[in-house]
Amino acid sequence: MAYIDYYKILGIPKTATVDEIKKAYRKQARKLHPDLNPNDKVAEQKFKELNEANEVLSNPENRKKYDKYGENWKHGEEYERQSQQQRQNRSAQSGGFGGNQFGEGEDFSDFFQSMFGGSGGFGGQSFRGSASNKFKGQDVSAELTLSLRDAAKTHQQTFDINGKKVRITIPAGVSDGQKIKLKGHGNPGHNGGPNGDLYITFNISPDKDFKRIDDNLFADVDLPLYTAVLGGEVLIKTLDGEVKLKVKPETQNDTVVRLKGKGFPVYKKEGQNGDLLVTYKIKLPTNLSTKEKELFEELQKLK
Structure with missing residues (x-):
């Protein structure tokens, strides 16, 4: 089981108070709540981890066990019982006198070893001695x-x-x-x-050029007004370099063009890629000359 640092998930120090834990939880919960991140699997997973961290650290008993046993905190009571049993066994072995008690000159890890096949000191075997520990x-x-x-x-x-x-x-x-x-x-x-x-x-x-959603990439591309009206060609950036794309006459603003297979690679599926979806953003000309203004005025009269 992987160690999960609940303090890091909540963004708080180990000395945080209960109020500080609650405040940190509420702050992050507002950002990661599924209602605000629909269909976002990453946010969903982080929200689950956030809830788990809050449930453990906001409960004083659970927090105490977590600080002591880490990822094994749920088995804290089992460890405590085993510790008590080991003390009793060792005391019985020594007749109740001079027995080495848990925590007195004994490595803490020995206790955990005893839970998995340790002999507890009986049958002529020492507490440390079993190779199965x-x-x-x-x-x-x-x-x-x-x-x-x-x-x-x-x-x-x-x-x-x-x-x-x-x-x-x-x-x-x-x-x-x-x-x-x-x-x-x-x-x-x-x-x-x-x-x-x-x-x-x-x-x-x-990335400055692309936004990724699953295996698809999305990009906005400036399209000169004249190209949008009359048609032409435009260079499109992809992960593999630039490609030349034909633009149909009278292309409208926010038109979306899909480039099959030019998106993001599919994880562990060599040769498979998502798509690149390009949105045209028509760019209006600026600093028009007198002649250009006159031509636009003539177009306006024709319409």
Whole structure:
């Protein structure tokens, strides 16, 4: 299970009061509420995480468990019971005298190891000694910011995790807010257990030329008045470069033209792209000469 930093989700310090938690929740809830972000899967997921963070941190008991046990906070009572049982077992083993109690010269991780196959000190085996006391290391979360154009191509990125260089291949088509899992690239396991996992969340920066919705791209293109009236050609920017597009005579403002397959790559589907939808914005001429004004006046009379 990946560690979720509820404090980070709410944007508050660990010392925040209950009132500060409620205030932070209300502020973000107004921005992420599904009614204000229809059909936005990313906002929907963030809203769910926000609610989860608020439910845990606004409850003093749950918050106490979360601060102590992290992602395992729901099992806090189970851990406490196991801790008590271990103390009783160790006390019985030593006849109630001089037994090493939990928390007295004993690693905190030993307690967790005892929950997964530990012998508890009976049968001639020590509390630490069983080779089966292996459990997974802590998962690690990281964020990676990409430009829209970088997210549109398969490429490699290098991370520094726990002092080690980890190179990953990012497939074309990743989305803003998308999370991927890299197995075994988290923190080291305990007592020979497997490493935790690395979870990477992608943040895609806005682009000056395109707006992305799912796998489609949207762009506004200035169209000279004369080209709109008489027809002609216009150069359109795409992710692959410029293409020349024919413009029909008497094209109206806000006309939308769809360029099939010129949109964003479909995630993990090589060779498949969404569409590019171009909206024409007719640009009126300025600084007209006397002759140009006269010609427009003649056109006005003809109409």
